[in-house]
Amino acid sequence: MTSAVRPQGPTAPLPFFVYGTLRPGEVNHDLFLRGRTSAEEPARLPDAVLYDGPGYPYAVHRPGSTVVGELITPEPGAYPELLASLDLLEExxxxxxxxxxxxxxxxxxxxxxxxxxxxWVYLAAELLARDLSASGTEIPGGDWFGR
Incomplete structure (x- = not known):
């Protein structure tokens, strides 16, 4: 059984789990998150594995593995715009x-x-996961900073 839930109807205002270029200190954090968050704290995503892709990381579901990242809570007024921006960034x-x-x-x-x-977590879509998992490099320990 997977812990993933597809959103239905209106989007729930959830925090975001980020594991790569959106983490504090990384370029996309500064571009998309700086000044739009009320909290940023360490967190782990169970049952996922992290790969080093073509210039960006991607996570896929895998029982028994863990991905390291941050739990990002948006400022309440920034949530709709931030959600749209992150959806665009993550295609x-x-x-x-x-x-x-x-x-x-x-x-x-x-x-x-x-x-x-x-x-909310952005996991590699099926096509990306299938295409890149064969050639991508798994990041030991699931931490983008440890690659």
């Missing part, structure tokens, strides 16, 4: 769309104290 056009580079799914992530939090 997410909607559930099940064939043009998706990533799929946005709601997953449980874990804070350092073990508390589970529901968050």
């Amino acid at each position: 997410y056009e909607g559930p099940g769309r064939p043009g998706n580079l990533y799929d946005r799914t709601a997953r449980e992530v874990l804070r350092p104290d073990g508390t589970a939090v529901r968050a």
